[in-house]
Structures are given as C-alpha cells and as structure tokens.
Amino acid sequence: MKTINIGIIGIGTVGSATILLLEKNKDLISARAGANIIIKKGVVRDISKTSKDIKIPLSTNIDDILEDEEINIVIELMGGIDTAYEVAKKALKNNKALITANKAMLAYHRLDLQNISDNIGFEASVAGGIPIIKALKDGLSANHILSIRGILNGTCNYILTKMTNENITFEECLKKAQKLGYAEANPSLDIDGFDTAHKLIILSSIAYGINAMPEDILIDGISNISQDDIFFANEFGYKIKLLAIAKRIDNEVELRVHLAMINQNEMISKVSGVMNGISVIGDNVGETMYYGAGAGGNATASAVVGDLIEIIRSKSSPMLGFKKSLESGLVLRDINSIESRYYLRLKVLDKAGTLAKITSTLGENNISIKMLIQKESNDKSYATLLLSTHKSNELNMKKALDSLYKLDVVNNKPFMIRIEE
Template identity: 60%
Template sequence: MRIGIVGVGVVGSSVVRILQQNKEVIAARAGEEIIPVKGVVRSLGKQRNVDISLYSDIESVLNDDSIDTIVELMGGVDEAFIVAKKTLGAKKRLVTANKALLAYHRYELQEIAGEIPIGFEASVAGGIPIIKALRDGLGANHILEISGILNGTCNYILTKMLYENIDYATALQEAQHLGYAEADPVFDVGGIDAAHKLLILASLAYGIDAKPDDILIEGITKISNDEIAFAREFGYSIKLLGIAKRQNNQVELRIHPAFIKNAEMLSRVDGVMNGISVVGDCVGETMFYGAGAGGDATASAVISDLIEIARSKGAPMLGFKKPFESGLYLRSQEEIQSRYYLKAEVADKTGVLAQIAKILSEEDISINSLLQQNGMNDAKILLSTHYALEKNIKCALKRLGELPVVLSEPLMIRIKD
C-alpha cells in the first residue's frame, strides 16, 4: 500500500514515524508493507522532524497514480471535504481523523464512496478502537445506550476542579499551558468537539443522521466551585458526557455536564483520558478507556484503518449494508428525561424555600436532596431532583429566575444515573 498524507502536523508526523518504526509488525498484520510516499503541508519552510517528501500542493499527491490511499489529517470542514471527494473521485481509499468533517458530511461521503473503503477510527476518542467495536465487535446487538467522556480537555479541567479545589479559570489556564487546550478553547469547553464525536457514534449505533445543530449541546463553562461542593457532599463526580440513548423508536443525543455517582466506572475516568460505556441488548455494558488524543495514540488508530483496508476487509463506511431500523427518529430535546441538579442564589429570607418548592411541584418536579449554603445576606440553594421532563425543568428555571427573591439566573446540570 502506498499512501499520501494530506496534513503532516501532530498526527501526520506520528503516522509517518510509527509506519517506519513498526514497519515489520504492521506489514505482518496488513499482509503488505504500508509505505508513506508523499506528505502535504501548508508551509514547506517550517522546521519538522519527519522523514517523508513534503509538498505544498495537494494535487501533486491526489494526482499521483502510484498512491492508492490518502490519509486526510489537515482538519477543518470545507477544504477537507474537497480533498475527501477528490480522493474518492480518483478511486483512492480514504482514511481520516477529522470528526468535524464527519459530523457534517459522513452520509454524503458514504454515498460517494460506494465500495471504496473509508477509515475513520481516529475520529472518535483517539486511540480507543470504539468505531470498530461498534461496527464489528458489537454488531450482534441493538445498542441501548452510549455514554462517553469524549473530550480530554474538559475532563482535565473538571478533574482538576474536583480533586485540587481550583476554579474553572485556573484549571483552563493549566490545560492551555500543558497544550491540552487551544488558545481559543471554545470548541472543547463549549461541547462542540464532543458533539461531533457523538454524532459519529450515533450513526454507527443507530444509523441516525443528525447534524450538530439538531442536538442539545452544553459545555462546561458554567461549572463553578458550588457544583464541586455539591458533588463532594453527595458522592458524585462531574463529567462532560455525550449520551446517545434509544427508547422505543426514538434516539436522544445530548452533550452536557453531568453528575455521575462515584461508584460508576465513568466517574473514575480522570484527567485527559477518555472513557465510553456502551450498553448492548445481548452483551450488557462494555467499557472502553484510553487516550483520547495525542499524536501517537491517534496515529495508532489511523494505522489500524490502513491495516484493515490493506487486508481488503471492505465494509460500508457506517457499517450497514442496507438501511435498517428506518422507524427510528431523533427525540425532541423537550422530551428528554433526566434527574437534575439546580442551583439558585436567593435572598436570605423566610419563605424562600417554600416559593421554590411550590414552582417545582407545579411543574411536576420532586426534590431528592437539598443543600443550603448561607452567606451574609444571601444564600445558595443547591438541590437534586427525581426524574423530570426537560421541558418542565426549563419552565421551572424560567419561573424561578423571575422570582424577586432569586438573585441571579438559576443553574441546571443533569445527573446521570
């Protein structure tokens, strides 16, 4: 197999180095040698420690007839989509780590590809082989639920806040200093990166076509030390979770911070690590844990796709030979049910709690546990609820926010049981 690599940055450099370092074992598994022939970068003048011929012109790689497989590692959506289409148009096989591209264009790419294989193991959870697990290993199952910690930057920040008692801004700064978070971290902390990955997993599990705008996406920017205190008091950790859940003929897809009981395995997935729980109707719960990012871990997944393609184990990109479960549709965000944590900053007066309880009861929401923190002239009410409907919680939040005794916009975080 002779490959061209479009984008020789963090992941691309690792792909080249590992293909050279582990040449024998990779060739033994693939049944042939996988040779990195040409790479494409934006700037040829940049100092790089990578042993491959570099070009700045994408066409010189796409039009090289001696190259049969293109590895797209440039990132972004529009330009990468053009590269992917040209690759498939030239009947070359495609491997990509680009979750943003797939969040928008996976179904179009599958359609264009037809029988040409597309590998995308590296697009979700870096080194964890979750794509092959869902598409192949768990192929016998109806997938009931996927819950994943899919963004290492958010997990690092939340872990630091919980165990080292530092605030959100300081934890974010540390993540940036260590190179986990970008200078503009909005894609990570806003939940968008995790949403891209969840959409890919949902296609494999349910064959459902949704775009980022269709699903509930909340990031971690509102998590403060109050929520950390509540988590400690009641035995939870806080994680940014991606949840894909099937109930009857509906699938709900959501990204948001959630409290998780300390006894749950996902609550032990700390620091930059990723963890994914998949529940199948035959197998029960399976857990996947590992490095969700980093050059070598991601390259490990990229190369696994190259090996699979070299073995000619062709399968449609998203796993289904023919559409199935066509009766499944995306659940509306309003109909999601969860337990909830609510925080309200209130005037320290008698009767405040009664006013809050009245609104919750009118919205069919019952309280599970409650913590009150008193300040000089005000107080914070932190509470968890039993199961309630998302639309009822949103109404209750609006009504609570309008109470004169509630001093700032109340906060809600979902609890994962």
C-alpha cells in the same frame, strides 16, 4: 509482497506521529498489512515549518496527491470542514481509499462520503487510540445498542478532575490545561461541548443509523461549573463529567452532550485526567467498557495506522457498518421530551419566604425537590441553594428556570446539571 503508496495531507501533531510510527514499526506494520507501505508524498501549508524529523517528499499542492495515480491511499489530517470534505470527495472519486481523523467533517458529511465509497477508515476521529469504531461496527454487530455513554474530550475531563481533586476554580483549571497543551488558546470547541458532540454523532450513526446533525441535538458545555457543584456531588456520592449520551427508547434515540452527575461507583465515573472512557450496552452482551488515551499524536496515529492496515488487507465493509440499517425506523427524540433528574444552584435572598417561592415555582412546573442544601454566602444577605429534583423533563425544566430567574428573591441566573442514572 505488494507495495502500497500513500499520501498524507496535513503533517501537524498527528501527521508527524503517523509518519514516525510507520518508520518506527515498519517491519511489524508490513507483516500485519501484507504489504510494503511507502509514503510517497506529504502536503503541508508551509514546508519551512515542517519538523526536520520528517524525511519524506513534501508539497504545498493537495493535487500532487489527489491526482497522482500511483497513490493508493490518502490520509487526510488537515482539519476543518468544507475544504477537508472537498478533498475527501475528490480522493474517493479518484478511486483512492481515504483515512481521516476529522470528526467535525464527518459529523456533517459522513453519509455523503459513504454514498461515494465504503473504502474509508475513520477510527481516529473518535476517542484517539480507543478502537470504539471497530467495536461498534464489528465486535458488537450482533447487538441492538441500547445506550452509549462516553467521556470523549480529554480537555474537559482534565478540568473537571482537577476541580474535584484540588478544590480550585474552573478558570484556574483551564489555565493549567492550556499551559500543559491540553487546551487550545481558544478552547471553545472543547469546553462548549461541540468536539464531544461531533464524536457522539459519528458513534450514533454506526449504532443507530440515524442521520443527526450537531444542530439537532442538545449540547451544553462546562464553563459555568463551580466548586459549589463539586461540593454537592461529593456530598451525595456523584462525580461530575461532560458526558456524551446516546440512548434508545422504543423507536426514538436521545442524543445529548452535557455535564452530568453520575454515581461515583460506576466504572465511567472513574475515568480521570485527560483519559477517555466509553460505556456501550448491547441487548445481548450487556455493558462493555472502553478506556484509553483519547487524543495526542501517538494515540491518534495508532488508530490511523490501524485503519491503514485494515484497508490494505482489503477488508471491505460499509463505512458506517451497514448497507441498509435494520434500525432505519428510529427517529431522533425531541430535546424537550428528554427526561432526567436535575441539580440546581441558586443564589437567593436569605430571608423568610424565599424557599416557599422557590418550591412554589418549581411545583407550578411539575418539578419536586428531592434533596436540598443551603450554604452561606460571603454576602450575608444572600445564600446559595443547592438542590436536586425528582425526575422531570427538559421542557418543564426550561420553563422552571425561566420562572426562577424572574423571581425577586433570585439574584443570578440559575445553574443546572442533569443527573444521569
């Protein structure tokens, strides 16, 4: 049986879990890979801070791995964008295979890396232990992908689930998530939607061959949600999720990340807590659904080692699933053209004529109200209006929100959630 030497750059939560998994299931992994796998070296920033459970040779010099001709495969788990990209390029140019879990780096540089080599595994970059990359590249490769809808961030899903089930505020839920280790001390990458957007862009590259960057797509976070929004959703049979959406319409592809109200009977609405879920609709297969742990050391390590086995088996295929995409005529849809129904929350003066001003302003922007609830406020001079609209588009809604905010009867900036049907 042949021997494969690997080097691991970055031995944090995922790196440590990968090393321990390779040891724990050594015989199983070797049998499935058809090779003995040796971790020749690991690179860390500070050797003194590495867990005593990690019993491999360690270095603080990345070139000890990149320049070692005996190392066949580099596993990059260091995080960040620019330095990680340079490491990935150098590994590939030195004829080493690359495995990475780095969604931020891939969101910006995936096509650059594919132009160097196809010998890249990146299953761990999206949805942790869920094999969604392989599903799109292989299992669904006979299908034109009509849409992808994903809950791809466990932190946000935990917060939204907690708010729904326990009737507590966003701020309280965030603190609970941080205490449990589900959210970072600075949680902005998660709660502002950027982590989810990076993952969506990777999936859309495989599904549509489209070269979008995070700056090109609609990205909204979850931090302004309130219990009033949860109340409205419950009243009308919705669940609120941070949803990643890729949708093909003719020769255009919508890419967007935002809070969405979705029917509570849909399978994806039932994905709760820190779990991830992804719905993919193909033109031939119909809807397929993927569910599982989207983060954490063990789940992500499972994906890393899965890529390792596949590379050792020498299953060579294009990194993003195609050499020349048959979908190459597709273009990214203008954000302002995206159509949806909308939910609005408005704090308004509780007096005669207020509702007339609201409906008139919406009507001037070609938006009509479908459902409305008025809730009393603690301040008796104000009321909270919760309403949903018929279908409109982003441009009209932006104009309407600006106009509403300028009305003398509207007290706070209006809050909006898209209704995904």
